[in-house]
Amino acid sequence: MSAPTVHIVDDDAPFLAAISRLLRAHGFAVRTFSSADKFFAQREENAAGCVVADLQMPEMDGLELQAALARTRYPMPLLFLTGTGDIPSSVRAVRCGAEDFLEKLAPQEKLIAAVERALARDLRERRERARRHEVRNLFATLTPREIEVLSLVVRGKMNKQIAGELGIHERTVKLHRTAITTKLGVPSVAELTRLVQELESFPKRQ
Amino acid sequence: MSIVTILWPMVAAAALTLGTIQLLIWFQHREKWERVVFFLMSLATAGMALTELGMMTATTGAEFGFALRWNHVPVLLNFFAIVGFLLLHLRAGRVWLAVLAIGIRTVALVINFLLHPNINFREITGVRQVDFLGDQVSLAIGRPNPLMAFAQSALLVLLAFAIDVTVTVWRRGEKKRALLVGGSLVFFIVAGTIQAVLSHWGLVDVPAIGSVYFLGMIVVTTFDLSRGERRAAQLSGELAESEQRMTLAAEAANMGIWIRYLANSEIWASDQWRTLFGFAPEDSLDFEKVMGRLHPEDRESVRQSLDEAVARGGRYDAEFRLLLPDGGIRWISAHSRVESDEKGRPLLVRGASRDCTARKEAELETQLLRQEITHVGRVSMMGQLASALAHEINQPLGAILRNAEAAEIFMRHESPDLDEIRAILADIRRDDQRAGLVIERMRSLLKRHDLDTRPLAASELIAEVASLLRGDAAARRVNLEVAVFGNLPTVSGDRVHLQQVLLNLIINAMDALDGGPEISRCVTVTAHATDVGMIEIAVSDRGPGIPEDKLARVFDPFFTTKSAGMGMGLSISQTIVQSHGGRLWAENNPDGGATFRFTLPTSGNEVAP
16 A cells, blocks of 8 residues: 555646645655546545645536545545635535635645644545455355344344244254354354444445 | 275285384394384374274264274374484474474374364264265264364474475485475375365365375385485495406406404405415415415514504505415515404404515516626625635735745755755745736726727616616615606717616615605616717715715725725726726715716717726
């Protein structure tokens, strides 16, 4: 995994150069894009980092970029810079999950703090995504019958009851349970239950 | 059975029937006492008819005398009734004549019962049969009593009273009534008197038939008494017609009619109204149910104004929104009137409601358009300019700031990258120039070479702005008058910029009228050609005017008298007019208020500003 990168999107070339200089001076890895289209075309998918975007841009503006980014498989935290901050846009931006909303003349400390917050959030979110991926992959190895058995086990049913409900032999239930604990790598029923709960807490849409 | 024994009871029955009808009417309208008097008249007439029948069918002198004696009782009663009726119903006649007639008749009645067999005869020796209406009826044989003349003199006094009443009513202007009631009364009294005198004195062989004359009077007075009823019948016909017309008008205007009874909060409403408010014809309505149909945002204000209207009485106009069951919005314009009883207590509210959604939407659209133009005028000229300026200038300033900050950090390194720092400094210099250019561009924005000048008709320009401001003016109860004199030559100008000048001046004028008396809330826009190839447009108000010491300063930037004003409108307006080669100035009117005038060169007469 490459180092977290600050992706800066702004149509104003001199400002783009200036802010990338400043962030590089603070030790951040930086990539610059002169439009939202170029950002989507050139960015490395699943790269770690965050986006710093100008709100007012020709063609796709900052808010549209934010919406498009949220729809991708690998969203990134985003913070806005604007020449003139107007309240409706800032409210909308923050409500849609923007990390921050800063004026272009905002104090350097505020800018740097916001970028650091965005990168930290990205790290957290990436870890969560990775964990989700891992858990989902674990469960994906189970057969449909094993999933049926598992759902009854976590509800506290005894092997005998499970056998009765599914109309199979108790011995077969035991075989399924052994397969499940081996595949998921968890020995106890308590651990198994916790893992299932974690899976169920994930957002459904992925 | 003889004809007389059929006719006379019929006379009695007819009189009683008519009398009873009036008595029944009196039961419903207790204040009409003449109807009770009328009933007495019919009762007396019936009594007369029956006693007359007794006389006509008498077989002995004693029987005749007895019937004649008792005939005097209903006659006196009739005197009371006729006099009372005339006094109460026609409100005319000298009371002393009435008292005299009744007095004589009362004395005559007393004498009648003191003498035997009655006041008319000293003695009745028998009866004789005469032909009457093809029948045989009895007449008395005996010696008449001269005192009978005294009793009959009362008829003459009554006649005098009736004539007096007739003349009074005639003079009052009710000629038809005088002729009908008075005239027929006089006629019947004269006829009755002559007939009674001739009959009782034995001058002609005719029985006493006074009841027939009195029945005549009853018929005539019935006709007069029923004037009210006939008028009511006519009115109800007219009412039905009028209701038809109202319904048609209400339907044509898509107007719903309703009545709210304050005592029980019940509401009656026409089908049209129910359709407007989204109720079915069979739904029962009450006030709260109707309030529930109002848009939640309008409900409380409407309730409050309604309460005030009920407390204050009089008329009330309102415009509000309905939230229909299907979620749609409908604008309603309602006009209503509070109706009170004699003591001023409100009884009901009557009203008409109309769908005004289309008008409201048009108003809102104009409002939006106006806001857009005002926005172009007030914001794009000032606010938007400032906002654009801020954005344009923050771009280079932001770049300069970030570059400088980066340079500071690079300088802290032990061996700073001087090439990098040189590049940064070059960028800073370039961005600084860029910021300067932004300001320069803003400054030149309103210069002449940016104007989109075309030939314009001043009257059109004024009409456009006036129509945009009509709604605003109406809402502020300002009368906006436009007077364009003559066929003006076209001017050369930028339509949008000149619209903004006019908008600005008219809105300022309306602002000046705020809080002033409604009668003088008038803004006048006039235009006329001056003799030097210019036209002059003037905007006058009847406000407080401009203090003399501030007259020269109103065009200074940031000079304002308004709490919310920026003080830029007149300054920008002056810049625009001057860039068109015209002049804008202010003056106070000799009779109050201020006038702002500006000139514009006519097409072909442009001069360099």
